[in-house]
Amino acid sequence: MRRYGIQPVASITDDLDIAPLLITSVGRLLWRYRSELAPVTMLALLIGTGTILHSSYRLWWPTVAGITALVAGVLLYAGRWVNLTRPIERAYAATATAFAGGWLTTSTAHGPFTKPLPLVLAIGCVVLAAPWWAHRRRRARVRVERTLAAWPDIAQAAGLAGSRVQSAIVDLWGYRFRLGLGLGQTVEDAVAAVPRLESALGSTRGGVRVQPVASKKANRADVRVIETDPHANAITWPGPSITFITQPAKLGLFEDGAPVRVPLLRRHGLFGGVSGAGKSGGVNVLLGELTACPDVILWGIDLKRGMELQPWASCIDRLATTPQEAEALLRDAVIVLDGRADDLAQRGKRVWDPSPARPALVIIIDEYAELASEAPQAIDHADSIARRGRAVAVQLVAATQRPSKDAMGKSAVRSQMDIRVCFRVREARDADLILGQGMVKTGWHAHKLDAPGKFLISSPDHDIPRRARTYLLDDHGVHTTTERHSTHRPSLDAVSVQALERAAEMPITEDAPPPSREAEKVLMAALRQAPAEGVRINDLMRATRMRRTWVYQRLQDLARTQQAEQVSRGFWRATPEKHAQ
Incomplete structure (x- = not known):
């Protein structure tokens, strides 16, 4: 306007009420x-309160001092109950309370304007105000409040008109708020609106999470906005969190820092995700937890010639690396299952209670799809274990990239998996294969996980899609863990051993030679010729041309008569004294 010579003029008339x-x-x-x-x-309140107390309640100064000391002590030692989670925050709150209460006590007795009380109050307020103004969480809380104050406009833009914010909490990684949905709106509607919410709230792509509330109310949803990714860096495994399989194991951390605790007893598990997504890391953490339990026997199948499970060999009682060994292992597991079931029936019990003398049997299968393609007959045994193994504590944990019907061999195995851990997948439909049909529509977006080790977990204890990251257990950590745990591993229980012995005495197929004294001679010769570190079970099987169950039975007999000894897990030799004779 000034360009054309027109100047803006503000006209104030009597009709305009400015006040x-x-x-x-x-x-x-x-x-x-x-x-x-x-x-x-606060400065104004202190001056006003000090003036009132001095004029009317001057003798109350001891009471004010006592209340100040009590409140400051409570804030210092129990401030976490009022959301003062960090020690420095509790110390600041206690210091500010002590200063305000001390000044108020003095002003009650002598008057707020008695020198040097005004100067002390001014200096104290300035000093205590500096941390308050600089506090990151306070500034974040103010910013969040101002953002959510515009929620009606945000909701309108996101297609959730009529919804309202009921409460909000700011944490280290962002903020979360409870959303009351509008009439007729569902959690699925809020999940579908996530991309629009990300735009309206100004967050990063993938920075908004929507999930149902724990109370199961259909007209409520929890919305979490991630501003700083808590899982941006790997989380080092802190060590085993359990000492018995009856305790819930800790597999990682959720985005809010809460541990991912999962009960393992009588539950089969499925780990799925693309190559490089972190499945092996998740299995390593699970093995680290289970090897610390003296009431768990571990068997393993790794058809990649032991590349993944071989580092755990000293803690794994039996490891199969070929299709033939895998089939024999699962067949023997079914024998153990049947033997335990017979024992429970004879004792009038319904479930097998694990203990160091009667341990649970957990079978880890890496790349289950390879097992289905290379050892199809083993799938029948796996199917039987999946359907009947829970009561007798014979459990499966399978890892695979894409658990389709072809990859799993039989759908019964996948349907029996109670614990499903889904790492990153390429397509949304792959998440449904791992977690269950229709899970993607309800917010289980495993195809949006953006780093190795991040996962979603579905189990009876975790029915809400919450992102988590598994711990990092590297090769050095595996070596250290196996050294610490290998000396405390249990032996197979007597019931299971007897079941395997009875099965070994039954007539065998034509493709295996019958037990003979010649085989026993070959076995003793191999044990006498073994080096100081012992000879492997697989080598003894090749030398005697006998099955694992036969070799295992004879080794146990020789150990009882002190003719052979176990040097380490899976390695045997003749007893030195007997060998010398």
Whole structure:
């Protein structure tokens, strides 16, 4: 306008009432910046309270001092109950309370304007205001409050008109709020609106999570906005969290820092995800937890010639690396299952209670799809274990990239998996294969996981899609863990051993030679010729041309008569004294 010679003019007439507008504007500014003005507000309250107490209740100063000491102590030692989670925050709250209470006590007795009380109050308020103004969580809380104050417009833009914010909490990684959905809206509607919410809230792509509330109310949803990814860096495994399989194992951390605890007893498990997504890391953490339990026997199948499970060999009682060994292992597991079931029936019990003398049997199968293609006959045994193994504590844990019907061999195995851990997948439909049909539509977006080790877990204890990251257990950590745990591993229980012995005495197929004294001679010769570190079970099987169950039975007999000894897990030799004779 000035370019054309026109000057703006403000015209004030008698009809314009400025005072209400001015008061309203100032009030809005004071309310908007109420957090920043909190130290000034506190200074005014202290002066006013000190004036009233000095004029009317001058003798109350000991009471004020006592209340100050009590409140400061509670804030210092129990401040976490009022959301003061960090020690420095509790120390600041206690210091500010002590200063305010001390000044109020003095002003009650001598008057708030007695020198040097005004100067002390001014200096104290300035000193204590600096940390308040600089506090990151306070500034974040103010920013979140201002953002959510515009929720009606945000909801309208995101297609959730009529919804309302009921409460909000700011944490280290962002903020979360409870959303009351509008009439007729569902959690699925909120999940579908996530991309629009990310745009309206100004967050990063993939930075908004929507999930049902724990109370199962259909008209409520929890919304979490991630501003700083808590899982940006790997989380080192802190060590085993359990000492018995009856305790819930800790597999990683959720985005809010809560541990991912999963009960393992009587539950089959499925680990799925593309290559490089972190399946092997998740299995390593599971093995680290289970090897610490003296009431668990571990068997393993790794058809990649032991590349994944071989580092755990000293803690795994039996490891199959070929299709033939895998089939024999699962066949023997079914024998153990049947033997335990017979024992429970004879004793009038319904479930097998694991203990060091009667341990649970957990079978880890890496790349289950390879087992289905290379040892199809083993799938029948796996199917039987999946359907009947829970009561007798014979459990499966399978890892695979894509658990389709072809990869799993039989759908019964996949349907029996109670614990499903889904790492990153390429397509949304792959998440449904791992987690269950229709899970993607309800917010289980495993195809949006953006780093190795991140996963979603579905189990009877975890029915809400919460992102988590598994711990990092590297090769050095595996070596250290196996050295620590290998000396405390249990032996197979007597019931299971007897079942395997009875099966070994039954007529065998034509493709295996019958037990003979010649085989026993070959076995003793191999044990006598074994080096100091012993000879492997597989080598003894090749030398005698006998099955594992026969070799295992004879070794146990020789150990009882002190003719042979177990040097380490899976390695045997003749007893030195007997060998010398």
